Amino acid sequence: MARRPVYRVSDGAPYFVCETVEFTYSGGFAVSQKQKNIAAIHASFGRAHPDARILEISTKSLQSLGVELSAFRLLKEVPSLGRRIPVENVFQGGKVFAEGGPFLDLYEVSPREAKGDPRLRECGQLTSFYFEGVHYRTEPKTAFYDWLYANAVLENAPLAETLAQYDTFSDVEFNPQKSLNCQAKAAALFVSLYRLGKLDAIQSYSTFAGLYQ
Numbered sequence: 001m002a003r004r005p006v007y008r009v010s011d012g013a014p015y016f017v018c019e020t021v022e023f024t025y026s027g028g029f030a031v032s033q034k035q036k037n038i039a040a041i042h043a044s045f046g047r048a049h050p051d052a053r054i055l056e057i058s059t060k061s062l063q064s065l066g067v068e069l070s071a072f073r074l075l076k077e078v079p080s081l082g083r084r085i086p087v088e089n090v091f092q093g094g095k096v097f098a099e100g101g102p103f104l105d106l107y108e109v110s111p112r113e114a115k116g117d118p119r120l121r122e123c124g125q126l127t128s129f130y131f132e133g134v135h136y137r138t139e140p141k142t143a144f145y146d147w148l149y150a151n152a153v154l155e156n157a158p159l160a161e162t163l164a165q166y167d168t169f170s171d172v173e174f175n176p177q178k179s180l181n182c183q184a185k186a187a188a189l190f191v192s193l194y195r196l197g198k199l200d201a202i203q204s205y206s207t208f209a210g211l212y213q
Contacts, residue, residue, distance in 0.1 A: 014189075034058075045168065074153065097120075100124075
């Protein structure tokens with residue numbers, strides 16, 4: 001058996017609810033194996049919450065919407081470039097460490113290359129994030145990632161409206177024992193704010209970060 005978090009919308013701070021799901025794990029790196037795990041996670045969650053509208057958000061999703069909402073595919077406007085690039089590139093390229101960064105050249109590679117760049121592991125402690133001339137603190141944890149993700153969704157109104165039809169989100173690739181940021185959690189937070197009419201909070205980072213307090 002394996003355990004993974006599933007994130008649901010909430011009508012109050014912190015604007016998501018995390019529930020751990022147990023499921024029978026299918027080993028292997030093939031997409032088909034990942035999709036078996038997605039189906040198992042959804043089936044397990046559905047037994048406890050039969051009315052849930054659940055969406056896997058990753059490149060392995062069985063639904064095209066979930067693939068489109070992956071941080072590897074979801075595009076964020078970068079005004080200095082005059083174009084949009086994947087959220088993953090903006091996030092990884094904006095990391096600033098004690099001994100290097102930001103690495104804005106990561107804006108120009110594939111999302112997978114950006115995430116795997118060795119400099120992200122060789123430059124010491126993460127000290128801040130950088131985006132469009134502004135440095136952002138590393139606390140609250142996940143706030144910068146969630147803010148980038150939410151803004152990227154907000155920039156695409158049809159995508160935001162379709163996403164808001166769901167109330168529960170999974171990410172088969174996310175393991176909280178190994179990672180901190182989760183696109184499924186960011187999606188749940190966005191939908192909660194969308195339903196509560198609080199999308200204005202996304203436009204200002206300081207206001208958005210205040211949601212975590």
